[in-house]
Structures are given as structure tokens and as C-alpha cells.
Amino acid sequence: AHRESPEARASAAVLRIHFYHSAQGAADCSFLSYPPGNYVAEELCIDGAKACSISPLYCSLFGLFRERDRLWFSPNHNFQLDEIASEDLFFRIRYYFPGWYSGGASRAYRYGVAKGSESPVFDDIIMSYLFFQWRNDFVNGLVKIPNSHESQEECLGMAVLDMTRTAKERHLSPLDIYHTISYKSFLPKDMRAQIQDCNLLTRKRIRFRFKRFIQQFSQCRTTVRDLKLKYLINMESLEKAFYTETFQVKDASGGQLVILVAADSGIQWCAEKLKDSDKELQTLCDFPDVTYISIKQASKEGAAESRVVTINKQDGKNRELEFPSLSEALSFVSLVDGYYRLTTDAHHYLCKEVAPPRLVEAIISHCHGPISMEFATNRLQRCGNKRGLYILRCSPKDFNKYFLTFPVEVQFKHCQITRSASGKFNLSGTKRNFSSSQELLSCYQKETVRSDSVIFQFSKCCPPKSKERSCLLVCRSNKGPEVPLSPS
Amino acid sequence: TMLLSNRRFLVKKIWPTIPTPESKFQGLFTVYGGDFQEWLEQTNGGLWLTTDFFISNEFASSLEVLSEHCLCPSLPSLKEDVRGV
Incomplete structure (x- = not known):
């Protein structure tokens, strides 16, 4: 799903958005490129999210990062790039929640509509993206790993996980990988140098023990997903610099x-x-x-x-x-x-x-973020399902779609608003375009509309409440379980 | 004793304790018989079984505006189109 915008290929690209998963030499396209022009960071992040199949719910975890000076850009940053400019940015997970993988008492989770319907902070796509991001930081020494015997063993363990993952992804055996890629290339740069400094015999012993374990580990029943997950769990406990900014x-x-x-x-x-x-x-x-x-x-x-x-x-x-x-x-x-x-x-x-x-x-149009349909209908129910009441919300799946959710007797209807590439808003089923969703609503609020033979009006907006708990909010792992533990 | 500590020094020099990966996988083979997922769940006090957040498919309802032809006059565009493509 990685593509280059077609117009970018034509003229000289001055802005490139890089992804971590492609650092592995993954096929076709490793970055998005843009011709000279003005670009808002938030929109570039949305392009990045689309290219990586990341849904709107998780986009708020990302930011743009410039490796050269280790600088993060705010979402409203405007990149003004002329013909001679050159900007290389990474699409990178900035917000991390320790314990996001845990199902136990000290877990981080997203709030649900009811007790027992909490959801994970990250999905599998985010987990996989984070894996490649942290792997990059780990192997290239961007985060320093403590130099103790204990952490050296941890690093070797992670190399085992990584080598097995590589093998599984290429449909080879871990030993095939062992024979073609040095196990040291799975270790942090500093540790590679340390091993290089050992005498021949010691180097041989480390290599031998590693090989023996890789052989044993290949008998293990496992999946790529679980290997990545374990790698991340280890990383979290190894060094908090992976998710701490200073x-x-x-x-x-x-x-x-x-x-x-x-x-x-x-x-x-x-x-x-x-x-x-x-x-x-x-x-x-x-x-x-x-x-x-x-x-x-x-x-x-x-x-x-x-x-x-x-x-x-x-x-x-x-x-x-x-x-x-x-x-x-x-x-x-x-x-x-x-x-x-x-x-x-x-x-x-x-x-x-x-x-x-x-x-x-x-905020201006009282639009909810990409909350789920369940949250929207639950909220309307709590407002008594009054006639004319509606919720405007971002689609949880598409960055350029919105829904108007409203109660009709005992059911709910969801009318779609689309935002075109040029920023025009259109309510599906109608002909006019508007330059903002609030203009669109202020126009149709005066109108009577019909959906499947039901006639009604959008008369009263149900805006987001301050600090309202929804799947957009994360309960952190150290904040204690305010909600009883997950259902069986 | 001088000889002994010298020997210990030599042994340490030639045969030092080396880091090995297996200590980080305790119980994987002995207790869990090589079932990585089981081992992972047990040693981490339980995990989300799947982290895929279920997003229900939403079907947009049809809609018509009864008086589409006699709408209020077009509002002036309040905002310049700054987003581009």
C-alpha cells in the first residue's frame, strides 16, 4: 500500500516522508515524495497514515521527525519548500503507553462505552510499525543500551527473536538466515564493536552459543506477530529512552x-x-x-x-x-x-x-473525533434519543469522511459527509458543496430531509463534552484500574 | 595461592563468561514445550489476545433534501482553500 504521488515523480522532489518498515529493503516504495510547495505537518501525517494503512484512531500517535537534529514538528507546522529545498522527515510514533500489550492489572487501554468493552491502545498495524521504528533505533544505536552482562544477554535474545522473524517473513529457516546474515547485524552498533574487540576464541564461543540457541529456538511454535510483540516488550523494559523525550x-x-x-x-x-x-x-x-x-x-x-x-x-x-x-x-x-x-x-x-x-x-463545527459508531449511538441514547438531535463525527476508517449520526425511533442512521481533496464538503445525496462542515450544517439545519421514507431535521447538535471518555482516550497503566479487569 | 589466582586470571582471560541468549527464554522449552505464545502470556501476566480493534462497518444511509432546488442562496466562501492536494 505504499505509493508515491504521481505528480511527485514528474518534478524534482524536495520533501520526502520516510517510513521505518522500508528500512529493511522492502520492495517498491520506501517513501512519499513531494514537489516544491507548502505542506502542513498534519496533512503529511495523514498521507503517511494512508500509505501505511493506519486508521484515523491511531493517527494521533504519530508525528514528523527530522533525524538530522532530532527535532519533532508540531501538527500545524507549515513546511515552505522552494525548488532548492531538501527536507527528509520520518513518519514516526511519538506517543507511547507502557503496558499497552498487557491484559493484567497494570495495563494501558482505551476507554470503552461500557465496562468490559475497553480496547487496546495499539492495533497490530501500529505494533508492527513500532517494531520497525524501535528496531531501527536499537540496531543503529540511536538509543544507547546499558553495557552490562545482563543487557548484553537481552540484546542477544532480541537478535534471536529478530532473526527468527526475518526467517519467517522470508519463508526460510532461522539457520538459513544465520548463514547468510551475520548475527551481529541484529545487535546494537556498540555491542557489535565490543564483540569485535574480544579475542578470536571468545568471539567464536559467543557465535557458537548463539547458533546453538537459534537452532533450538527454530523448534518453537510461534508467529511473526508474537516475535515482534516480545521484541517490543523487551525493549520497553530495557531502556525508557525509547519512549521518553528529553x-x-x-x-x-x-x-x-x-x-x-x-x-x-x-x-x-x-x-x-x-x-x-x-x-x-x-x-x-x-x-x-x-x-x-x-x-x-x-x-x-x-x-x-x-x-x-x-x-x-x-x-x-x-x-x-x-x-x-x-x-x-x-x-x-x-x-x-x-x-x-x-x-x-x-x-x-x-x-x-x-x-x-x-x-x-x-472544535468550531462541534465535530467529534473518530469515535466509533457505538460511542456515537450511546451518547445519543444518553441524551434521550430526542428528535432532531445529531452527532457530527469523523469516520473511524477514512480521513476524509464524516458521519452525521441521528436517532430515528429505535434505530440510528448515519449520513455521510465527504471532504474532497480540495477541501469541499458534501453531504451524500445532496448536490451542493461547502467550504466547511459548519457551513454545510447551517444550511441543511433549516431543511427537511428524508432518509428511507423517514422525514426529519438536523436541529440540535450534540457536541463533544469536555474530558468525555471514549476510545480516543487512553487510561495509563500506572493510573490503576478504575474499571474492573477485562472480561474473561 | 599466588599460583591459583594467577591461574584464575588466565582462565578469565582465555575463557571469560560470555553472554548467551538462552537465559532470556527460561521455561520456554522446559515448562511450555516450545509454545511461544503460551510462554509469552504466562511470563507477562496476561496479554491482549488480539490487538485488533474491531471497527464496525458502517453503512451510510441514503438522504435527500426535500427542497434541494430552492435552497438558501449560496453562502460566501468563508475560507480560502489552503490545503491543496
């Missing part, structure tokens, strides 16, 4: 701080010198505690580039952090904003400078 900032008094952001721990900080010792980490605040964030230019002489980010909290206090550049400040704020939407309120943004354009649009 920022170097100054506090109000000018002291150097390191800020760490991760799903479970929220925003933490420590004095720069102590960054390796976990116990010195202090919590700045958790995502639900943030009320809004502002960014302003630091008014200090000689620091024109730097920006002060003010995090306003529910307790009325605020915290100022000075970032060395605007791009780093925006990267940080969009990270916190994204986690806020995934943990606290799916229809809200904390800072207008990073607000995703489609979210801003949705």
Missing part, C-alpha cells in the same frame, strides 16, 4: 534543567548534572494538571532565539522554562499537548501555537 532548558533563575516527558510520569525535571540518577527526578506536573501553555520571546539581551514556555497548572501556579530556540519550544509544547489529548481531553488544545488545524476545525 529537553535542555533553563528555569526562571537561570539554572540548567533537563526536562523528561513520558506518558506515565508526565513532565519531570532534574538538575542537569544529575540526569543519570533516577531518584533525583522531580515531577513538574502530569498532563491532566495543565490548563494552558503559552510561548513568548525571552526578553534577554543576546538570546533572541530563545523562548519562554509557561505551563499554567490547575493549582493556579505556573512554571516557566526557557528553551534555546523556538523550534525546541514548539516541539516540547506539541508533545505535552498531544499527550493531553490522548489522556485527558480529546477535543481540546493547550496552546494555539501548536494546535492541529483539523482539531481547530472540529
Whole structure:
């Protein structure tokens, strides 16, 4: 399902969106390319999601990442690229929830309409994408793995999983792979170098033991999916840098701080010198505690580039952090904003400078995100299924479709609105196009419509409620099971 | 003892403890008979059996606007088309 836009091939491509799964030399197309022009990050992410068959529900986990300076772009970032520009970006999972695979007490999950109908944070497509993303970070040494005997064994174990996965995908035996690709290429760069430094005999012993185990492991009954899953579970416990972002900032008094952001721990900080010792980490605040964030230019002489980010909290206090550049400040704020939407309120943004354009649009038109049909009908039921009441929501399957869901006696109907490539909205079955969904609705709200011989009007919108729990929100693994454990 | 510690040093030099992968798969063959999924579930305190989120197929209902021909006059376009293709 990977394709290049046809117009991109014609003229010189100046922007490329790369994917991780293709780093493996997977066939036809490894990236999307674009000619000179203006592009919004959010729309590029949607293109990436479509190319990887990722559904709208999971698109909010992704961002665009530039490896060169390790910079993330906010969803509203506008890439303005002329003929001589060149931009290479990775379509990358930015938001991660530890314990997402667990079915036990400390699991992360998406809220369901009722107890027992919770759903997983990631589906198999996301899991597979994350596998290739983390594998890339692991093997290429982008994340440093601790250099202990224990973690070396973990790395060898992961090489076994990876080699077996490769074999299964190519319909070969793990030993065939062992004989054609060095087992060391499945290990982190640093560990490869360490093994290279050992004497011949030791190298031979490590290789021999690895081979013997690969042979034994090939007797195992397993699937590619489970091999990838185990690889990710190991990775999560091996090093939290895989899912923790760090920022170097100054506090109000000018002291150097390191800020760490991760799903479970929220925003933490420590004095720069102590960054390796976990116990010195202090919590700045958790995502639900943030009320809004502002960014302003630091008014200090000689620091024109730097920006002060003010995090306003529910307790009325605020915290100022000075970032060395605007791009780093925006990267940080969009990270916190994204986690806020995934943990606290799916229809809200904390800072207008990073607000995703489609979210801003949705807020204006009272449109729900890609909630499932079950959520929409449940919500209408709770509002008493009144005549004329409707819900506008994004399709959970298509990025450019919306549904108007409304009750008709005991049933529900879902009328489709499509958004064309040029941004025109059309209600299926009608002739007119509108330049926004709210224009469309304000027009048809005055009209009587008919669907399968039922006559009605869209008179009252049922907007998203603040902090409403739906499948768009994740309950984190360390927040305790507010809902009893999953059904049998 | 001098000789002994020298020998230990030599052994360590020539025959050091090497990292091996099998310690990370304890019980896979002995307890679970090579059933990877079973082993994975048991050693991780239970997993989602499948992570595929079931999204129901939705069928769009048909719709007609009864007075399509005499609609309110076309609203002026409020927003420029900035998205492009």
C-alpha cells in the first residue's frame, strides 16, 4: 500500500516522508515524495497514515521527525519548500503507553462505552510499525543500551527473536538466515564493536552459543506477530529512552534543567548534572494538571532565539522554562499537548501555537473525533434519543469522511459527509458543496430531509463534552484500574 | 595461592563468561514445550489476545433534501482553500 504521488515523480522532489518498515529493503516504495510547495505537518501525517494503512484512531500517535537534529514538528507546522529545498522527515510514533500489550492489572487501554468493552491502545498495524521504528533505533544505536552482562544477554535474545522473524517473513529457516546474515547485524552498533574487540576464541564461543540457541529456538511454535510483540516488550523494559523525550532548558533563575516527558510520569525535571540518577527526578506536573501553555520571546539581551514556555497548572501556579530556540519550544509544547489529548481531553488544545488545524476545525463545527459508531449511538441514547438531535463525527476508517449520526425511533442512521481533496464538503445525496462542515450544517439545519421514507431535521447538535471518555482516550497503566479487569 | 589466582586470571582471560541468549527464554522449552505464545502470556501476566480493534462497518444511509432546488442562496466562501492536494 505504499505509493508515491504521481505528480511527485514528474518534478524534482524536495520533501520526502520516510517510513521505518522500508528500512529493511522492502520492495517498491520506501517513501512519499513531494514537489516544491507548502505542506502542513498534519496533512503529511495523514498521507503517511494512508500509505501505511493506519486508521484515523491511531493517527494521533504519530508525528514528523527530522533525524538530522532530532527535532519533532508540531501538527500545524507549515513546511515552505522552494525548488532548492531538501527536507527528509520520518513518519514516526511519538506517543507511547507502557503496558499497552498487557491484559493484567497494570495495563494501558482505551476507554470503552461500557465496562468490559475497553480496547487496546495499539492495533497490530501500529505494533508492527513500532517494531520497525524501535528496531531501527536499537540496531543503529540511536538509543544507547546499558553495557552490562545482563543487557548484553537481552540484546542477544532480541537478535534471536529478530532473526527468527526475518526467517519467517522470508519463508526460510532461522539457520538459513544465520548463514547468510551475520548475527551481529541484529545487535546494537556498540555491542557489535565490543564483540569485535574480544579475542578470536571468545568471539567464536559467543557465535557458537548463539547458533546453538537459534537452532533450538527454530523448534518453537510461534508467529511473526508474537516475535515482534516480545521484541517490543523487551525493549520497553530495557531502556525508557525509547519512549521518553528529553529537553535542555533553563528555569526562571537561570539554572540548567533537563526536562523528561513520558506518558506515565508526565513532565519531570532534574538538575542537569544529575540526569543519570533516577531518584533525583522531580515531577513538574502530569498532563491532566495543565490548563494552558503559552510561548513568548525571552526578553534577554543576546538570546533572541530563545523562548519562554509557561505551563499554567490547575493549582493556579505556573512554571516557566526557557528553551534555546523556538523550534525546541514548539516541539516540547506539541508533545505535552498531544499527550493531553490522548489522556485527558480529546477535543481540546493547550496552546494555539501548536494546535492541529483539523482539531481547530472540529472544535468550531462541534465535530467529534473518530469515535466509533457505538460511542456515537450511546451518547445519543444518553441524551434521550430526542428528535432532531445529531452527532457530527469523523469516520473511524477514512480521513476524509464524516458521519452525521441521528436517532430515528429505535434505530440510528448515519449520513455521510465527504471532504474532497480540495477541501469541499458534501453531504451524500445532496448536490451542493461547502467550504466547511459548519457551513454545510447551517444550511441543511433549516431543511427537511428524508432518509428511507423517514422525514426529519438536523436541529440540535450534540457536541463533544469536555474530558468525555471514549476510545480516543487512553487510561495509563500506572493510573490503576478504575474499571474492573477485562472480561474473561 | 599466588599460583591459583594467577591461574584464575588466565582462565578469565582465555575463557571469560560470555553472554548467551538462552537465559532470556527460561521455561520456554522446559515448562511450555516450545509454545511461544503460551510462554509469552504466562511470563507477562496476561496479554491482549488480539490487538485488533474491531471497527464496525458502517453503512451510510441514503438522504435527500426535500427542497434541494430552492435552497438558501449560496453562502460566501468563508475560507480560502489552503490545503491543496
